[in-house]
Amino acid sequence: MRTKIKTFCLTISVAILSACSSNISSITYKGRIDDPIMAIVLLSEQQREWAGAPYVLGGVSRSGVDCSGFVQTTFMDRFNIALPRTTAAQSGYGQKISLSDIQTGDLVFFKTGRGPNGYHVGIYVKNDKFLHASTKGGVIYSSMNSPYWKNAYWQTRRI
Numbered sequence: 001m002r003t004k005i006k007t008f009c010l011t012i013s014v015a016i017l018s019a020c021s022s023n024i025s026s027i028t029y030k031g032r033i034d035d036p037i038m039a040i041v042l043l044s045e046q047q048r049e050w051a052g053a054p055y056v057l058g059g060v061s062r063s064g065v066d067c068s069g070f071v072q073t074t075f076m077d078r079f080n081i082a083l084p085r086t087t088a089a090q091s092g093y094g095q096k097i098s099l100s101d102i103q104t105g106d107l108v109f110f111k112t113g114r115g116p117n118g119y120h121v122g123i124y125v126k127n128d129k130f131l132h133a134s135t136k137g138g139v140i141y142s143s144m145n146s147p148y149w150k151n152a153y154w155q156t157r158r159i
Contacts, residue, residue, distance in 0.1 A: 030078065030080040031078060031079055032079065033079045033105040033159060034105070036104040036126075039079075039104045040104055040126060042079070043074070043078065043104075043105075043131055044125075045078075046074050046078055046131070046139075047131055047139055047141065049062075050062060050070065050138075051138070051139055052138055052139075053065050053133070053139050055067075055133050055134060055135045055136075055138060060072070060073055065133045065139070067122065067132050067133045067134075068084075068087040068121055069085070069133070070133035070139060071083060071107065071121050071122070071123060071132075072084070072085055072090070074123060074131075075159070083159070086117070087117060087119045087120065088117045090109075090121055091107075091109050091119060091121070091154075091155065091157065093107075093157060093159065094157040094158050094159040095158045096155060096156070096157055097156045097157060097158045098156070099153070099156055101156075102124050102156050103124070103158070104126055105123065105124065105158075105159070106123075106124045106158050106159075107121055107124070107156065107157045107158075107159065108121070108122050108123070108124050108130050108153070108155075108156050109121050109153075109154045109155045109156070109157070110122075110149060110152040110153055110154055111152055111154045112152050119154070120132065120152070122142070124144075124156070125141065128143055128144045128145050129141045129142065129143060129144070130142060130149075
């Protein structure tokens with residue numbers, strides 16, 4: 001009798017574990033933008049995966065991406081949030097936020113005079129750093145306190 005019970009329990013345990021493991025491998029985690037710790041982790045993963053991707057106006061892939069394409073792709077890939085494609089459209093999306101209230105995941109916009117509308121967009125991460133597709137360095141972190149970005153800063157928006 002004990003052997004039958006042990007065998008039954010073992011069979012049930014294996015079935016449960018097998019079912020769990022097959023489901024876990026098929027799940028793709030998408031984080032919440034309002035969870036700053038998870039957002040930082042996911043943005044760091046995105047930067048590692050996209051490091052070396054060159055800046056290409058109109059691009060949306062690792063073989064070439066522009067700033068708004070990178071932001072749009074990142075928000076969909078990491079947070080399952082659909083954003084407009086262009087910097088101009090993104091600059092009117094969400095809620096305008098004071099720079100003093102900036103949080104991880106907020107979009108930061110700059111007037112650079114480059115690109116179709118002369119604007120640039122990135123994603124604020126932490127400690128005055130933002131992630132973006134740079135014309136010179138590809139997908140990188142930059143400091144909002146550098147003289148160039150500080151002078152070009154335009155607005156912050158929360159999605």
